Amino acid sequence: MTDASDSSSDPNAAELIVSLCRQFYALGWVSGTGGGVSVRQDGRIWVAPSGVQKERMAAEDIFALDEEGRVLRGPTRDGLRLSACLPLFLNAYRLRQAGAVIHSHGMHAMLVTLVFGHVFRVTHLEMMKGVTGLGYHDELVVPIIDNTAQECDLADAMADAMRAHPKAHAVLVRRHGVYVWGRDWISAKTHAECYHYLFEAAVRMVALGLDPAAIPASSEGAARRHEVRDETGRSAT
Numbered sequence: 001m002t003d004a005s006d007s008s009s010d011p012n013a014a015e016l017i018v019s020l021c022r023q024f025y026a027l028g029w030v031s032g033t034g035g036g037v038s039v040r041q042d043g044r045i046w047v048a049p050s051g052v053q054k055e056r057m058a059a060e061d062i063f064a065l066d067e068e069g070r071v072l073r074g075p076t077r078d079g080l081r082l083s084a085c086l087p088l089f090l091n092a093y094r095l096r097q098a099g100a101v102i103h104s105h106g107m108h109a110m111l112v113t114l115v116f117g118h119v120f121r122v123t124h125l126e127m128m129k130g131v132t133g134l135g136y137h138d139e140l141v142v143p144i145i146d147n148t149a150q151e152c153d154l155a156d157a158m159a160d161a162m163r164a165h166p167k168a169h170a171v172l173v174r175r176h177g178v179y180v181w182g183r184d185w186i187s188a189k190t191h192a193e194c195y196h197y198l199f200e201a202a203v204r205m206v207a208l209g210l211d212p213a214a215i216p217a218s219s220e221g222a223a224r225r226h227e228v229r230d231e232t233g234r235s236a237t
C-alpha cells in the first residue's frame with residue numbers, strides 16, 4: 001500500500017489537511033471524530049482517515065488515492081481506516097471538478113436542515129457574495145438530502161441533488177451536516193465559511209420570525225411610507 005516514490009509535493013497536501021482539520025475542529029465542524037477534509041493535488045486525492053480525532057492527526061495519517069479512488073499510500077500508523085466519506089468526496093471531484101471538499105458536522109449546518117424542506121434558500125445577505133457566482137440580489141440555494149444509516153449510502157442522493165442544482169457548491173444532509181467544495185482548497189474553505197455563516201443567519205432569522213428567503217422592503221420604500229404617514233396622519237401599507 002505504501003508508495004515510496006511519492007513526489008516532493010505530496011506532503012504539502014497531507015500537511016494542509018492536518019492544518020485545516022485543526023482549524024475546523026476549533027469551529028466545531030469536525031468534532032467527535034466526525035466530518036472530514038479532502039484535497040486534490042497533482043492528480044492525487046488526499047483524504048483524512050475515518051474515526052480519528054481530527055485535531056490530533058499527523059501528515060503521515062493521511063491517505064493518498066488516485067483519481068479513481070484507489071489507495072496509493074496509506075497511513076504509517078496502524079488501525080486507520082479510509083474515510084466513509086470517500087464516495088461523497090468523489091462526487092464533488094467527478095461532477096464539479098472540485099479541488100477540495102469539506103464535510104462539516106457544524107451545529108447550524110445540521111439545525112438548518114430541520115427548518116427547511118428539500119432546499120435551503122436565502123437572499124439579500126452580504127455573505128452570499130463569498131460563494132462563487134452569486135451576488136447580493138441573487139437567491140442562494142443548497143439542496144437537502146435525507147440522512148442514511150451508513151454515510152456511503154448518501155452518494156447517489158448527493159449526486160442526484162448536485163445534478164438538479166448545478167449552481168450549488170454544497171449539499172446539506174438532514175440531521176447530519178453539509179458537504180462543501182470549491183475549485184481549490186481556498187475556494188472550498190471560503191465557501192464553507194460563507195455557507196456556515198448563512199446557515200446560522202437563517203436559523204436565527206427564523207427564530208426571530210423573519211423569512212430568510214424573502215426579498216426585503218427597500219430602505220427607500222420604508223422612508224416613503226414614513227413620508228406618507230407624516231402627511232396624512234395614517235400609516236401607508
Ligand SMILES: [Zn+2]
Nearest residue numbers: 034035151177
Ligand atoms: Zn458525516
